Amino acid sequence: MSGRTDDSTNAIPTDGPAALDDEAVLLVGHGSRREKSNEQVRTLATALEDRLGVPVDAGFLELAEPSIPEAIGGLAPAVSAITVVHLSLFAASHVKNDVPLAVERARATHPELTIQNGSHLGIHPAIVDLLDDRAAAVEAELGVDRATDDVAVVLCARGSSDPDANADVAKLARLLAEGREFSTVQPAFIGVTEPRLDERLHAVAKRRPDAVAVLPYMLGDGVLTGRIRDGAAEFDDDYPYVDAGAGDPLGTDSRLLDVLGDRWQAARTDSVDMSCDTCKYKVELDGYEEDVGGARAMLRALTHQETHADRENVDDDPHVHDAPAKHVAVCTNQTCAADGAPAVLERLRQAARDSDACDARITRSSCLGRCGDGPMVAVYPDGVWYGGVDAADAERIVGDHLDRDRIVSELVDQTL
Incomplete structure (x- = not known):
């Protein structure tokens, strides 16, 4: 193109x-x-x-x-x-x-x-063409050529709570892959949703490509673009058999x-x-049912504006919202997965969405080292690990621990 x-x-x-x-x-x-x-x-x-x-x-x-x-x-x-x-x-x-x-x-x-x-801006041929050039610049920097070397691309966007926006990242990655000689082009996100950049890079490494070009799908060279570059550099250090580099954001390209x-x-x-047709404000999507309705969406927009007005004097990253009060990690490694961890993860997320008080980020985790005692759920910064968690326990973990700071004692495996 x-x-x-x-x-x-x-x-x-x-x-x-x-x-x-x-x-x-x-x-x-x-x-x-x-x-x-x-x-x-x-x-x-x-x-x-x-x-x-x-x-x-x-x-x-x-x-x-x-x-x-x-x-x-x-x-x-x-x-x-x-x-x-x-x-x-x-x-x-x-x-x-x-x-x-x-x-x-x-x-x-x-x-x-x-x-x-x-x-x-959305999906547009000019943007696909621009990303292709960004990938070529990384190839030149690494001294590889997609025509003769195995070059993989990871397209990393910010991440959104809107599934429609996240789906467009996957579509853009696919369009970049079509008709080009990359071994693969995979979407990733630096925050909010999954797969995160480090998770995607580790998965791509299993293909043992010669090089990985990480493309920040950002307009400017800000904090999030810096995090993407840092992630590419850490990956390059961790995997000596793969050359990795990050490209430039879109910038002001003509x-x-x-x-x-x-x-x-x-x-x-x-x-x-x-x-x-796929807007969560217009149609019911699994997990986002409460977002349907223009009036509700406008109310949230007003609330969002007031939130930022209250934070005008905060001297921090321009649009990285305050960190959640708690981070919940659910082990979805082989043993825990076989014991029902994916269902636990989904029920925790659903219960958190249903709660008016929950301020937590709930993510997957690799092995937590308690194989046979899972599914394992770790709550930080509290350092409380729950073991043998069943999907039916999700509401209690959210309602008691995440909402009210009351540990569900009968589920505790260990505290750190």
Whole structure:
């Protein structure tokens, strides 16, 4: 697949919802306490203005200025139509809830304006092409060639609580694999969901490839991209028979303008195609039933905004939310798995989702060294290990220990 060298898909139309001299674009980024990340959004906004021939301003969801309402208020006196274009990789809560909420408020504040809301970057040929180039750069750095060497790729994204967004990572990995000579292309995540990067890298190592190219699926070179690079470096140290290296994030590559231009065209012509068939806010998905309903989603968006407003003075990573109060590790190694550990894991997660008080991350674990006494469930930072746990015990572990800090004494195997 070759990169687009012409602007045919982004050609400026001669007619449409507004004349070009009466239209503007608002490019919405997330916002960061790191000004370098915010400058990336502004740089893309300037380049997009040159590409489209219409005014393009940058606005931010949080942590940076101008906010979406401020940006729209600044454009409103000069134009009659504003198209909102998202600088978001996938459609999760920000794209599905937070930006639409801001747009609805802006429409109420500026009834004279036509405000069109676009979609996220999503899956696009230009992005697949860009990732292919990022992989080639890692190959060159490692001195390997996919045509003659066994080169595996791990595409690592942030991870989301929205299964629709996570599924798009898998789709993007598959598209990158199609028609190319990689031995495999596998998706991974740096947080929130599974498989995590280290787990995926260890699994890929079993194939004994000559090299592994780890591609951060991130826009900027921030904290999470740094963690991906660190993970690739640790893997490279742990597996001397495999060369591993991490690529660069998407950055401000001009091919992103191809995608943003297409998203602008779709929004201004009322042809935005969102993934409503698999959206957890629209249909019931196993484990996410409580998320169905637009009103609930909007309420969560408001709560999310208030949470960040309360944390404006916190001098930490721009969007790594506060760590959970507890981390629960469930051994799913061979012996525990045979004794029902997967069912225990799922019941714990379901009970945690059903709880209003539970603040815990529940993940798989490799062998905890208590084979024959499992399934084993370890709760940290408390250092309490439960043994012989049955799926029916999950509600008690969540309800008593995770919610109320009351140890389920009859299940305790050991304390550390």
